[in-house]
Amino acid sequence: MDFLDEVVITVRSGDGGGGCVSFRREKYIPKGGPDGGDGGDGGDVILSADKTCHSLSAYRSRRSFKAGSGSPGGGNQCTGRNGEDLILPVPLGTIVENALTGDFIVDLVRAGERFLLLPGGQGGKGNRHFATATNRTPRMAQPGIPGVELKIRLSLKLLAHIGLVGLPNAGKSTLLAALTMARPKIGDYPFTTLIPNLGVLDLDDDHSVILADVPGLIEGASEGRGLGLRFLKHIERTGVLFHLLDAADGTVEDVLEDYRRIRNELEAYSPVLAEKPQVVLMNKVDLLDDGNGKVARIGRTLEEKGVPWIGLSALKGQGVQDLKRLILLNWDVWGLECLDPREADPSCAKPEVDG
Numbered sequence: 001m002d003f004l005d006e007v008v009i010t011v012r013s014g015d016g017g018g019g020c021v022s023f024r025r026e027k028y029i030p031k032g033g034p035d036g037g038d039g040g041d042g043g044d045v046i047l048s049a050d051k052t053c054h055s056l057s058a059y060r061s062r063r064s065f066k067a068g069s070g071s072p073g074g075g076n077q078c079t080g081r082n083g084e085d086l087i088l089p090v091p092l093g094t095i096v097e098n099a100l101t102g103d104f105i106v107d108l109v110r111a112g113e114r115f116l117l118l119p120g121g122q123g124g125k126g127n128r129h130f131a132t133a134t135n136r137t138p139r140m141a142q143p144g145i146p147g148v149e150l151k152i153r154l155s156l157k158l159l160a161h162i163g164l165v166g167l168p169n170a171g172k173s174t175l176l177a178a179l180t181m182a183r184p185k186i187g188d189y190p191f192t193t194l195i196p197n198l199g200v201l202d203l204d205d206d207h208s209v210i211l212a213d214v215p216g217l218i219e220g221a222s223e224g225r226g227l228g229l230r231f232l233k234h235i236e237r238t239g240v241l242f243h244l245l246d247a248a249d250g251t252v253e254d255v256l257e258d259y260r261r262i263r264n265e266l267e268a269y270s271p272v273l274a275e276k277p278q279v280v281l282m283n284k285v286d287l288l289d290d291g292n293g294k295v296a297r298i299g300r301t302l303e304e305k306g307v308p309w310i311g312l313s314a315l316k317g318q319g320v321q322d323l324k325r326l327i328l329l330n331w332d333v334w335g336l337e338c339l340d341p342r343e344a345d346p347s348c349a350k351p352e353v354d355g
């Protein structure tokens with residue numbers, strides 16, 4: 001599966017080329033002065049936030065990278081060539097740490113953002129720099145400065161405005177497909193989604209949001225059951241969580257129990273997620289012959305807890321307009337402005353493949 005969100009790699013900047021010891025040799029000038037050129041600088045290690053890159057899977061097989069070394073200086077004042085920079089593309093939302101100390105280095109969140117991680121070693125000076133009044137024929141030049149090596153941990157925390165959570169089969173991927181161009185796998189069985197999927201929802205000319213669909217949670221996820229909580233970090237940066245419930249699954253009490261189970265898991269995982277604004281999306285209302293007002297009864301209990309909700313059918317598109325209105329209405333409350341989807345555009349994200 002082509003999704004990797006954590007990797008440790010070793011990077012090294014290029015060595016500086018050595019300075020050159022050389023003397024001018026020309027006809028009729030038997031004792032020419034020093035003309036040794038400087039060594040070229042070693043290449044830098046640069047991290048580049050690349051919006052066409054959607055996971056760290058490029059680093060799955062190769063774990064060690066080195067920038068080019070500077071060439072040595074030459075005679076006749078020739079400066080050595082600079083080593084080639086090593087530019088490592090990473091997806092937006094990549095956090096970089098020193099893998100040995102755990103120290104934070106940088107969080108790359110803007111498309112095109114570049115970060116100079118390790119400068120290349122400087123080239124050494126050629127002997128022409130060392131001529132003095134008393135020593136006109138210096139036989140020394142500076143060696144180049146070696147590059148620096150660093151082990152770094154890259155961890156991806158996807159950038160999205162809205163996180164979709166819920167039990168497996170609640171309809172999260174169906175909703176993502178209904179709202180956006182994303183084409184996640186949808187299936188009538190639990191754990192259809194095995195990796196996070198992103199999609200962009202255009203609300204109007206000025207407002208777009210990125211939605212993140214993560215694998216379903218089950219009771220005990222916080223102790224590692226199911227796919228566990230491995231993917232929840234990808235909704236930590238969202239402004240709001242949409243909690244999908246399968247309204248057609250059992251009685252009023254059953255649906256409320258589903259709600260509590262997911263809330264418990266989120267709380268066990270992290271206060272950051274538990275305290276995010278949330279909206280319950282009561283999905284699959286098309287399956288209800290709602291003579292007894294099941295949706296309204298569930299809704300009342302949620303309202304008593306202060307939880308806003310909407311009834312909808314991701315499959316039939318029912319309630320989708322209400323949902324869009326709700327997002328626009330809460331745009332500022334949920335802080336959705338802070339992430340510009342044009343910068344973090346996942347619209348060309350590859351759909352999840354079978355298997």
Ligand SMILES: Nc1nc2c(ncn2[C@@H]2O[C@H](COP(=O)(O)OP(=O)(O)OP(=O)(O)O)[C@@H](O)[C@H]2O)c(=O)[nH]1
Pocket residue numbers: 166167168169170171172173174175185186187188189190191192193194214215216217283284285286287312313314315316
């Ligand atoms: N009738 C009806 N079926 C729905 C609706 N939404 C989703 N489904 C069906 O429910 C099943 C599960 O949908 P998914 O979108 O794969 O559910 P999910 O929450 O992404 O599931 P996981 O990826 O396993 O966590 C599929 O068979 C969908 O067709 C709906 O509004 N109405």
Ligand SMILES: [Mg+2]
Pocket residue numbers: 172173174184185186192193213215216
């Ligand atoms: Mg899914």
